[in-house]
Amino acid sequence: MLDRIGRSPEGLLPIAASLEQADLFVMPVDDGVVGRRVLWLAEGELIDAFDSIGQCFASMIDYTKRRSRKMREEAGEGGL
Known part of the structure; x- marks a missing residue:
């Protein structure tokens, strides 16, 4: 799978992982x-690429905000 992005595991430095998924x-x-x-991989597939850790971090903050907003909306719709 990693050969699709032209890398072996030895040529990659892990910096973060998801506790919920294979990211x-x-x-x-x-x-x-x-x-x-920074490369975002899921099950060996390239999901996204970022030019820097800062760009990756900002993107993850934005993703978390959107996810939280969606969860609040769904909870409101369910009467919670």
Whole structure:
């Protein structure tokens, strides 16, 4: 699966993982140097790529806000 993104597990530095799903956030390592990009993988498939940790972090904050909003709306619809 990782061959689709041109990487082996040894060429990736894990920086975060989901407790709920098979999502993994990694940074590529080339010649012992960690790159700036962050790759979001799920079951070996590339979901998204970010130019920096900051961009990835901001994206995850936005995702969490949207998810929380949706959960509140669903709870309100259910009378909770």
